[in-house]
Structures are given as structure tokens and as C-alpha cells.
Amino acid sequence: MEALDKRAASETLTAYIGFDATATSLHAGSLIQIMMLYWFQQTGHRPIALMGGGTTKVGDPTGKDAQRKLLTDDDINNNLAGIRKSFAPFLSFGDGPTDAIMVNNDDWLSQLKYVDFLRDYGIHFTINRMLTFDSVKLRLERESPMTFLEFNYILMQAYDYLELNQRYGCVLQMGGSDQWGNIVNGVELCRRVMALKKKDAYDKAKLSQNLTGTDFPVAETEEMINLDESEVFGLTTPLLxxxxxxxxxxxxxGAVWLNADQLSPYDYWQYWRNTEDADVGRMLRLFTVLPLDEVARLESLDGAEINDAKKILATEVTALLHGRAAAEEASETARRTFEEGASTGNLPTYEISSDALAAGLAIYTPFRETGLIGSNGEGRRHIKAGALKVNGTALTEERELTGADAVDGVIKLSIGKKKHALVRLV
Incomplete structure (x- = not known):
């Protein structure tokens, strides 16, 4: 850490984090990694967002008991297009020394000749060592099959680091703590390949000296090939x-998606508004750009006042992703809905014709379609707990919605006090 800090204070560094294309959007679980890249750039360094177009074809075995579903090239490309949107609000891309870069590891992984790859880089990995990594060891301990395809993921991710180091001078790979083994492999591969290159340069220079009789600074060159561990780094964060x-x-x-076409700014705001009391200070530090003295003030609030801190947290986090206007609109929608009880048009909405509603609408259908519940069984459990509400009144049994439930063409649906949606007549 001291060596990394020293270099970061004296020069512009390049660091990367990889994101496989397993969905059309990243979700809030990836936000800590995005914020690492954000602050890396804000403090004068160059971030790389590495898109895993190539590694997605293999599938990361980390934390999985079974092989991930293999996606087609079209699926991966579609996912990549969506994921790129998740970065736009956080990183400034361009050609400047600290401008972010977005690259796709499929550009080099799909071009590798397999036998050449194994000969050049497979010699730096031992099966003994690879079997000690959690991604492999845990799968074996559970007697869950691990394919040779997945086993290759470790080599591919390590090679990504080497490729980015050689192309862009990248000296730092960051990620979640579950990626520690993969990151260490990348660090070691970079160091070993650098050492071989320096030794090769040394041997060629020594040979040139022997052939030409020129002086050769042997001591200086030998020290040059003793590669310092600080040349490349790995840095992880705890899984949140x-x-x-x-x-x-x-x-x-379901997942709290970052892209607005998969989760509305209002629902994103509401997710952060529902932060647990004990997490408010930590979330403010990690996911907003508020001054730390303001964060300290907010997390010191208690009782009902902690809700004010949660609203600020929700607004600030939403503003970073969706913009200040969308965040303020979401906050105002929540205020009107929860504090004034107004039915607004910015909540998740299920639309139905008057004739269809007159015939009766199964109670769970709009709750499912607006995302308030995931299944009918979940709805039954909420009814039993008195949490499923229509127009603010808790249901005591299953029934259909009808036109009689509509007030000014709208029916308000709720789960407890914080999750709301609308049925709107069209």
C-alpha cells in the first residue's frame, strides 16, 4: 500500500476493473467498483473500464456452484451496449492523460492462438496453485462439477492484466475481494513476463558485448532485471x-439496475431511501460526493431525523447516476406520495381499460407487473401479514380489483408503508 500510495502521489497511474457482460445493465452491487474508478479519475489518474466480451464467453466460476449459462455473441454484444450506458454518468471518456478508456477483452482473447497462448503463458501457472483458489477449491469441496472451460477463466483474466499493462501502461487492477485470486494471478503473470523480457534484453546486451568487446555494466543490468514487486498492483474491496x-x-x-430503462429513477431513489439506519453513514461515504464533515453530521442524526439523512442519501446517489433533475423529481414524487398521499404519474404503473377492469382484475396481477411482488405466493404472505394495501387499506383476503376501487381513474397499490405503484384506467 505504501508503494502504491507513493506512486499515485507522484505520477499519473492507470488502473482497470473488469465487468463481464452477463446482463444488459450493471446493478447497484457493482456501484462500489464504479465509484472506485470515479474517484481514481477525480484524483488525477486514468481509469479503464474493461468490458468482458471475451471472458463472458467462458464464464467466471467465482462464487458459483454450477457453470454460468453460455451466451451467444449477439446476447453478449447486446449486453455490452447496455452496460456502456451505466458508466457514462460517472466517467469522462476521451484522449486526455486522465480520460477514461473503455476496451473489450474480446479484441485480444478471440485472436489468441490456443497452443501459442499455452506455450507462452501456461508455463507461469501451476495446477497445484490454481487448485488453492477459492473459485476452484469451494466448487471441488462441494463436489460440484467444474468444466475445463471455466478453469481457463483464471488464465484469461490474468492475461487481460498483462495485455492492458503492455497496451496502456496499466499498473493496478481493482475489484471485489472475491476476485483476489484472479487479481494475484494477473500481478504475478505481469511480473514474470516483465522479468523474462528484461532478462532477454540483458542476455542480448551481454552477447553484444562479447561480440563487440564493448564495456557492459553487468551490476546495473542485473539489478534492473530483479523486478520490484511494486511495479504492478492489485487492490480489492470487501464485498458489500x-x-x-x-x-x-x-x-x-429483483436487481437494482443502473440503467433507467430497466429501473426508473424513482425506484432507484426509493431503494436508497429504504437504507437501514445503521448503513446511512457508510452509504453516504461510499456512494455520494458530499463533504465528509456533512456526512458526519448526517449520520449523527437519530430518531425520526435519520429519515432526513436517508432522503439526502437517496437524492445524492440518484443525482450521480440519473442527474440532479431526475433525482429532485423522484424526491418530490416521494414527498407527495408519502407525505401528502397524492396519486402521481411517476410511480410504477399498470394500465388497464375501464371495460377490462369492470370485468374484474386478479389482485396479484398489477402487484406483480409493477414489481411490488415477485409471485402470487409472496402476495398471499403479504395479505396474511396485513401489508398488501389497495388505496391505503390493508387487504384481509384475496379479491379482484374492480372499477369501484378507482378514484379519479387511479388505484393506489402498496406493500407496507414504502413500496407503491398505480393502476391507471386508460
Missing amino acids: TTASGKKMGKTEG
């Missing part, structure tokens, strides 16, 4: 969970 142990970026309704 909430105070209650839940995984970041997941809700009962």
Missing part, C-alpha cells in the same frame, strides 16, 4: 452487505 447481512443491489423485487 447491509447491516442486516443482505447482499447489496438485490431486493425482493
